[in-house]
Amino acid sequence: MTDSSKILEEMNDRSREVFRRVVEGYLETGDPVGSRTLTRSLSESVSAATIRNVMQDLEYLGLLDSPHVSAGRVPTQMGLRMFVDGLLEVGDLNTGDREKIDATLGNNSGDVGSMLDRVSTALSGVTQGASLVLAPKHEAPIKHIEFVSLAHDRALVVLVFADGQVE
Template sequence: MTSPLDSPDSSRQGGLARLNERSRDIFRHIVDSYLASGEAVGSRQVSRLLPTPLSPASVRNVMQDLEEIGLIYAPHTSAGRLPTELGLRFFVDAMLELGDVGPDEREQIEAQVRARPHDGSLESALGDAMSLLSGLTRGAGVVATMKEDLRLKQIEFVRIEPERALAVLVAEDGSVENRILRIPSLLPTSALIEAGNFLNARIKGRTLPDVRFEIEASHAAAEQELGELTARLIDAGLASWADSAGGGPQLIVRGQANLLQDLTAIEDLERIRLLFADLETKKDVIDLLSRAEGGEGVRIFIGSENKLFSLSGSSMIAAPFHDERQRIVGVLGVIGPTRLNYARIVPMVDYTSKVVSRMLQGR
């Protein structure tokens, strides 16, 4: 009997990524059964569902290994197995095969959202979209709009995965908005902290676009000043540009003896050094602000991951919608039990958010 892990000494996280095919099949059947009925499934039932014959005893051994790495659990003694929150997250992230929105449902969504005239109430149109999602998915539809002129009190960037970070925006009115961002995998965590400190010194009482505009203007002015200072040193024969090993240009300073006799040149060189450091900081901050304004597509929150409602045993599938300037102005989605039909509901929420975005962009 083989272990579901290719390496017995793998960590839990590594183990999830290296489940063998047999273990994935058994795990998939446990999750599929749970999503369909909400009930635990036993080894004998799973053995009958597998495409390749396997004895109940062999299935039990695999289920025990799946339980040890936290993917499934027994609700009570001698019961079958159910997926854990970690198991559902692994299934959604690594194994979920999304369906598509059928022609009839697309037509229904389009008709319902666009039924309101262009001069109609946005709240009414969004209410229609919420009711439609609720009816189509048998979950609770939810819509949250954002203030375009939301004035911020604080901002923080928290890395949650190598290439994903959470932007926490705290408004002056006490509301909190979380946005998932994609970040470069090589971006150090210290850069996120520095960006947050940099912004918090400037952002109080202002909107995100306002601060971004100011930093971009400051960045452009610094680049112009840097160009003028380096040109002055190069014209004086005290420095030159050269290609560096990293691929970018490098300022080479020469004639240090002459520099020491020229206080203006020394001041220019120090100013250039400070500008280089300042530009690098602003570049990282501008990049993070751009990502925070853009956000991401459909998000799935399972069980206790759903901090907004703090509901154990629930899931939320949500997607942002955008205005004509591609700014996120709201989020719509569906809340229901953790055994939602993710394969069907995820594309439906995604499609509805796109229809609402097109409606707003055409108003």
Template sequence: MASTPVSELTERAREVFRMVVENYLGSGAPVGSRTISKLPGLNLSPASIRNVMQDLEELGLLAHPHTSAGRVPTESGLRLFVDGMMQAAEPSAEERAAIEARLERGGPIEEALSATTAALSGLSACAGIVLVPKREPVLRQLGFVQLSPDQALAVMVGAEGSVENRVVDLPPGITASALTEVGNYVSARLSGLTLNQAQARLGEEIRDGRAALDQAARQLIEDGLALWSEDGARRAVLIVRGQANLLDAAAAADLERVRQLLEELEGKEEIVRLLDSARAGQGMKIFIGSENKLFALSGSSVIAAPYRGREGKVVGVVGVIGPTRLNYARVVPMVDFTAQALSRLMA
């Protein structure tokens, strides 16, 4: 946090500071006193503005890059601006429509989350991220297509429409009619159950003699359910979209920072842990630069908000990652709107 609260800055200092920050966030370049003096609403000479900027620098709110006569806000200065001075701009009707349109396509939840994150990424010019709620797959169908005497293609269909294919080894003595029998049994007895429920039901019916399946067919169903369950447990729960947005014109002057950021985005487990803090906090989280250890080296900011499912329970997190010079006033409400839209989808 900044060492100086907004209330302790003079009105002149607050106005100069606000203009410097807003100008910097818009251009990404250091801001000089002459630039500020030409802006409307501030009747001060460049010399007077330089004195105020020097005072703000001594307070740790502005920094003076060696290669420029202008100044840039420090991370403490950005935190002060975001927490106490920023005037948020609500998303436009076009931006809201662009986000909501991705939710109306239907299909698996994961696809809607991915498409919505891609839309948020494009609108914010950042990398979009979404933490997908952990959901146990629900079985609709499990079928087998024989490929050879000892292998088959397992086709697993989830209740939400997802389809996954895996090659499995066939038990000795399995016949084509047995493969059909397996599919019929799953559709009749296991459809609509979670994987754990399906495995438990199969075990119960085998013990009670109600399965009406031979040993090879039972083994094939058990193997198929176990394969899908294991694969689902390994599936990534984080979706990242729009990394290319980080390679903008301003990034050319700081390619090392961008390279570092792209490397950090590969560490999905670390990002998941970071986003979990937003899930736990129940509200919007804004991490600026080194406030967050994960992106401290690249000097990046993270804006994240939880979204909710049924009964208002937090089920995931959506947000963006970008440079510290984000247009916070525009992006923060955009992330918040996206989280609200996802909450309506999940309810």
């Protein structure tokens, strides 16, 4: 059992809900989430002081951080990883999205590059976000990734690998 799954199992329902709402609020707005904001949205009625105590406990566990004394909380890297691994609820694909993805595989021209381009486009369309699909060319890990805006709907992705190769 990993440390993050152990932490998640040991958290009570209130802590789990506060953590989930802080992460979701942060991902939605990019701003720290405060205790007063959470008191309005939690399933149980508790005071802002109670929420601050729970957030302080989550900060002690390394899941949340505070940019400054009077700010709300933001998730740490470890907190975001734990959220994705243990709390993120992803729904099933609807029929239209499934058909879009399946259509990318139906046109096998033998060209791996064009197939990966189609898969990337389909994933971006379904998720309404950036997608990155790579063919395993070599074993070097990615050292740096940069997105350069080319237009409102296009971006250039620059990958720098640990062995110095750039794509």
